[in-house]
Amino acid sequence: MKDKSVLHDHLDGGLRPSTIIELAEQSRIELPTTDPQLLEDWFFENISSELNQVFNKFELTISLMQDEESLERIAYEAVEDLTKDGVSKGELRYAPLQHLRGELNPQNVVDSVSRGIKNGMAEFGGNFSSILCAMRQNNDSSQVADLAISNYLNGVVGFDLAGPEYGHPPSKHIEACMKINKSEIGLTIHAGEAANFSYIEDAVSNCKAQRIGHGWQVIEGCVEIGGLFEPNTKAAEYILEEKIPLEICISSNVKSGASDVNKENHPVLKLFKSGFNVTLNPDNRLMASTTLSKEYELAKQEFGLSEDEEDKIIQNTNNSLFENIGY
Numbered sequence: 380m381k382d383k384s385v386l387h388d389h390l391d392g393g394l395r396p397s398t399i400i401e402l403a404e405q406s407r408i409e410l411p412t413t414d415p416q417l418l419e420d421w422f423f424e425n426i427s428s429e430l431n432q433v434f435n436k437f438e439l440t441i442s443l444m445q446d447e448e449s450l451e452r453i454a455y456e457a458v459e460d461l462t463k464d465g466v467s468k469g470e471l472r473y474a475p476l477q478h479l480r481g482e483l484n485p486q487n488v489v490d491s492v493s494r495g496i497k498n499g500m501a502e503f504g505g506n507f508s509s510i511l512c513a514m515r516q517n518n519d520s521s522q523v524a525d526l527a528i529s530n531y532l533n534g535v536v537g538f539d540l541a542g543p544e545y546g547h548p549p550s551k552h553i554e555a556c557m558k559i560n561k562s563e564i565g566l567t568i569h570a571g572e573a574a575n576f577s578y579i580e581d582a583v584s585n586c587k588a589q590r591i592g593h594g595w596q597v598i599e600g601c602v603e604i605g606g607l608f609e610p611n612t613k614a615a616e617y618i619l620e621e622k623i624p625l626e627i628c629i630s631s632n633v634k635s636g637a638s639d640v641n642k643e644n645h646p647v648l649k650l651f652k653s654g655f656n657v658t659l660n661p662d663n664r665l666m667a668s669t670t671l672s673k674e675y676e677l678a679k680q681e682f683g684l685s686e687d688e689e690d691k692i693i694q695n696t697n698n699s700l701f702e703n704i705g706y
């Protein structure tokens with residue numbers, strides 16, 4: 380198995396069904412089923428973000444992540460599951476302000492996740508850090524940015540904007556992005572997953588994002604000539620020239636229902652062949668029913684990714700990690 384890295388993996392989207400069942404029992408939260416396989420299927424089915432179904436599933440996982448033990452356990456298990464899948468370096472992301480319904484304050488949340496990651500690394504090896512997400516529909520992104528910056532020595536390497544895209548363009552959070560740009564923390568922004576190219580333009584041009592979450596809709600800023608994408612907009616040209624990493628998540632893009640992309644027409648390989656800095660990621664291992672190795676397998680089977688191309692994408696991903704100075 381080749382040694383891989385992961386840039387885009389949501390902690391609240393990667394829980395084990397068996398852990399969900401145990402934690403729900405402890406906190407008396409009702410589940411649609413307590414059969415692990417049926418529960419896994421339930422998470423995989425009906426995840427259209429248009430219908431907000433995907434956010435309802437996150438609502439369930441997040442409701443189980445409201446105390447130190449649960450957060451620590453979920454982070455620890457994520458490190459275990461990733462390392463066993465051949466991932467030796469990675470960044471796990473979560474939105475700390477979504478975990479304050481119990482007794483925790485934002486710093487407790489970050490400390491719990493960092494402790495889980497550290498303990499996971501001590502047990503299973505690897506080098507993992509975290510990215511703090513601000514939810515773009517809320518008005519507290521500056522607070523999350525401050526939290527990320529003050530936890531740079533506590534395993535936090537990045538800041539992200541997540542949540543429903545439409546109506547919440549990146550520059551709505553320009554203040555938080557500017558804070559991050561002045562700090563050691565890396566800036567990645569979900570853009571062009573559900574929403575159109577203008578959100579990608581906004582992320583790179585106004586917010587100066589260093590990486591783009593998903594971002595495959597950069598093709599709207601290009602013309603297709605002979606199966607390759609050539610930029611015909613300034614933003615797409617910048618993304619190509621500056622090698623801005625695109626955190627592509629094939630299964631999740633296909634499954635989320637956020638766009639009409641499917642396994643047959645996903646532009647991942649064409650983008651790669653056109654020279655874009657394509658990286659592969661699982662996004663939500665539970666909701667997209669995937670792993671990083673499954674994503675590479677999918678790219679081989681569906682798009683004919685060659686061994687050399689696989690090596691290059693692994694290298695791209697590895698080179699696109701934010702700097703992890705440790706804990």
Ligand SMILES: [Zn+2]
Pocket residue numbers: 387389569592662
């Ligand atoms: Zn994501």
